[in-house]
Amino acid sequence: MDIKDKLAVDVLVVGSGIAGLKVSIELAKEGKSVLMSTKTQLCSGSSFYPLKASLGTQVTKNDEDKDLFLQDIEDVSHNMHDKDMAKIYIEEIKDRVDEFEEIGIQPYKLSDNRKACFANHGRTIYMLRDWNKIRENVTGILENYSNVTVMERSVVISLIKRNDKIIGAFLLDKNKELILIQCKAVVLASGGFGNIYKHNLNPNDVDGSGHILALEAGASLLNLEFIQFIPGFTTPKYKTLFGEHTLNYCEDFVDDSGNSILDEILPEGLSKEECLEVRSTHGPFTNSLVSKYFDIAMMKQIMKTRSEEGFELIYNKALYENESDFYTIYLNWLTERGINLLTDQVKIAPFAHASNGGVQVDHFGKTNVAGLYAVGELAGGIEGANRLGGNSTGACMVFGKRAAKDCLAYINENSFIEIDSQEELNKLNESMKHFSVHVDHSLTPNEVIDSIRDIMWFNGNVIRDEQNLLSAIEKIEELRKSFNISQFVDNVKDRKSAFKARNFIMLSKILLQAMLERKESRGAHYREDYPSEDERFNKRLFISLNDHELKLEFK
Template sequence: MDKIKTDLLVIGGGGAALRAALEAKKSGSNVLVAQKGIGSTAYKVAETAGYNAADGQVDPLDNIEEFYNDIIRAALGMADPRLVEALVNEAAPSIKFLEELGVPFERDGGKYLEVVGCFAVRPRMHIIKGHGEPIIDALKKIIRRQQIPVLNRVMVAKLLVKHNRIAGAVCLNLESGQIFAVECKAIFLGTGGAGQLFRWNHNPVDITGDGYALAYRTGARLVNMEYMQAGLGFTTPVRSNFNNWIWSGYPIVKNNSGSSFIEKYLPQSITVQEIMDAKSGHYPFSGRDASKYIEIAIHREIQSGGGTPNDSIVIDFAPLLELDSAVLPDHLVIKKMWPMTRDYLISKGVNLARDRIEVSTFGHAINGGLVIDVNGMSTVEGLFAAGEVAGGPHGADRLGGNMLLTCQVFGARSGKAAAGFVRDNQPVDINDNLLAGEEKELKSFFNDQGDFSLPALKKQLQTLMWSNYLVVKNEYTLNQCLSGLKQIENNLEDAQVASPAELGLRLEIKNMVDTARMMCSAALLRKESRGSHYREDYPDIDANYGKPIFITENNDTMHITFGSY
């Protein structure tokens, strides 16, 4: 097997990965970036993105302590306070860094445009038009200037670990089919989440839980895997987030036959306007307040046959088209954000008055991942992570505007720390016989006579998880998921694999199965509802379950338990 040597292998092409690569290079390390796609991309899931920092420009009472308290309050006991402290202290400097790279933050007069983000109590969410794209574009430019080599269309099939130390990785070129090894002292995971687990999701097609699964198989510790954020998104005529401020305008929600339906899923003491008011405060689905009945009603109506052929419901924007944002109170987020949303939809060719606009429940982001320290090191020496693949900065719920922030703060911290680790440690030898065995196993997956189609298996998995896990789950549906995942895993052994790209898809589906199994197992163990984790058989929060759930693998067996950071 051919080998490439470097100090640090960065896996992924998003904001966390590029920031880690940049900081490690600036600190003197030889860095190699491997990504499954061609060119780094951002999750452009909405017209804008939020980026939190407590600068006190809009609200003079906001400060780092208030920011910290908001995160801890939203996390409901599931966040690592050490990571939260690092995050809030380095948020404002990270904005300054991005602005120096040319990332434009929206302004309102002479100040930043800042609004109250999901689950926050003060306006500190800075607005970036174009979602995360401006950040990625700026980082790509400096990565090229620094001449950091990037391997496109390369998938990491396995992390190589010896005595709990990173030794390297086995890689597959998805075009040529070449299998090769990267020998390195450290690895950074910036692989994003696992949104592709769900029939509707906001993620690119290559966000398949790779980082979670690769790390799990090395014995790394993971946390909070049951906390999968769900939310609403447009399915037609455009694909985008259905942002929470839209609910302040009270859109009309109908099923496929044109009938209102939300009322029949509500307790008698709650009105539709009340749940829309609650929903306007945060985008993600959460069991913490009455807003949960929006997603529950929509998901159940679709599951009961009232949805469109697109597994969606219909939204009538008539009340918003009559809205005069100029007369709205300043404290309402919709006052400043609805014009941006409206203009974005129009720019995409949407006629809000005439088009049939459909919305469904989407997989959004995972709030858990690898357990890391304040410098991004996992429980495996030399394995670093940041962004959605890492756990601890968030908990049961996550502040809107904190994901892009964590990518930058912990991407930077990880890159610097990985460079220090590289300086202080010698490489771990990789046995050639081991590499030969890994190559043989990968090649054994080629099977042009297989009985099962890989795209069909992926679609089956996405439907299974979307139907039984995403919003409404209980012991029965979670066991349905686990049994379905086992069947998909078995069928994967006889799947048709005839090209390098199909081999990559096979590896992705295996990663999806392992990630989904962790999520379902944690959700089964947590017999309560807490934030983004909602079980209809245990609908209330329970103080007896007030600790995070940790997952490790040893000898092909999952070990799962409540514990502390």
């Protein structure tokens, strides 16, 4: 590869979801030059991939609510979250929701207090909706900032360091040409990694690239084994979010022969009705509640039959007689998409959705690498073994603001450092040698990507055990040994997919090893061979990289 062009900016922001927008606009207001790189279009990622009519932001109700809110977070976390980050969120979120309009979002406050997913107490909820209007608003706002440049359909492939300090990055632009970016700091806001799973509730750009950028730059990852899996429709409309509250009107959950898949798995003393009732209160799978058997039943059948068609929900007609907003908003949204839960055959399966872990950061989004920040779903901290609903969009605002403030101080104290283009290009080429296995017939990037997505969905889904995890790791290693990245990066049209395949090889191995290392079941992490929570693992799992070797450590 040859360097096509060079650009210099104060800050490179990777991602243009809520977190990326918040950081970019905060820095732009202070007169700093910002380059925002986004894999697709402006306003992207899970922030702008609505799975239902709206997204909620959970806000501290009043001073009396602070202790209750903290207790809700701690109850679902199972000691896997950063307690100080949780306190900061609770203290600052009320002020941050007032700043949504600054990034083009006009939320509306619900008239009543609601219990967010996994919460034991109701509180103030602000709803975000009308994504096209938000994108239009953002476009207008950025027109007022000549110091913000947006590069759509671009991919950051490597960060450049000198003396343990970030000084730049390489990216592939919309034409897949290599661009050298000189900058004082990088803010990663590229989201989670749901797209590494064959069936997921994410857009294609949520692919874990930010995790690999951070790890290779010297940052650590944590809590990666805690992944949210949420039931999604396989039919009548694939990749549609399932509304768990409708289970209050579900009579049974059956296979293609009409046999209940719950009957054979529910333990003695737990009725089908009780399992469905508890499952109706939360979207993601958790091992923490008796409703876990609902998701486990699905995945056991899938692993047994290798069928991905899902399982049918049998509803009572009284579902459409409930006139509360809680039901009608969702049911009307389904109707707009041509779905009727009574007249259509509705099948669901576990879909990957959100990462509860991510890049290790402090309370200002700083990593242990000078000049490198991570915010949004990419950052690990506030979430634990489960994720409290309504906190993700709010955390983008709270920690996006704090990261921008700290980053501003950092770039004011630091100057640009000259980059030796040829030296850094040589380093980039050298880093690819580990994925440049000389084989007669290399797998193509898309073959690698598709194989990994399939492996992850079957082996790293809701149910995990040592045998399947080891088998999956072995399969990933076979893919690595059959892939020559150099063969494809020299071809401009294959460059982006080649780097994505490389990232998938690294990230899949990391995820599977994290799942293997935690020999217990806790929250979103369920090990069938270790079904109970174990106090010996009452620690967070940190992952670092040294000379292509992963280090996993509980602390």
